[in-house]
Amino acid sequence: MATRRRTQFVHATIAWQLAATLVLVGLDALTTELFFVVSLIGFLVVVELTAPLNVQPVWRRRLRWLILIGLVGFAYVVVQRILAILPPGVI
Template sequence: MATARRERFVRAQVAWAVAMVLALALLDAFSKELFFVTTLIGFLVVTELTAPFAVTPRWRSRLKWLIGLGLLVFGYIVIRRILQILPPGVF
């Protein structure tokens, strides 16, 4: 059974993701990578803004795995972009 805090977290994350899709579409800048990065930033912000002060529920302790996975994918995207920018023959 979902708690009120968990529902608020999920609603905030979904709202952020929908807002990013709309904003990127309106700016004609939508790409999977840019959507992932903006959604990851939103996920980190929502995670911090909804963090409890005293007791950490079990479901929130599992978020660190999602954050770690998201940061690994973000690192992959950054490395790929850097390699695209560098002139051929550097690596």
């Protein structure tokens, strides 16, 4: 049972990333940063939509670390974008 749900989770995450890649390529907007942000959003959506109501398996508790790493990466992307927008000499 847990293996089936884990497989469904992985398939949903891969499907989201593939769809995101195809959409970004179709819009001619594929960059590493944008793909990372869209993939992170999709990952968080899949985590929430597939969350069990009563019991949390051990493999789902480990997802917290991936979420934390993803949010740190997102913060890095945001800071880099803000620094690129600010005029030189502000910081």
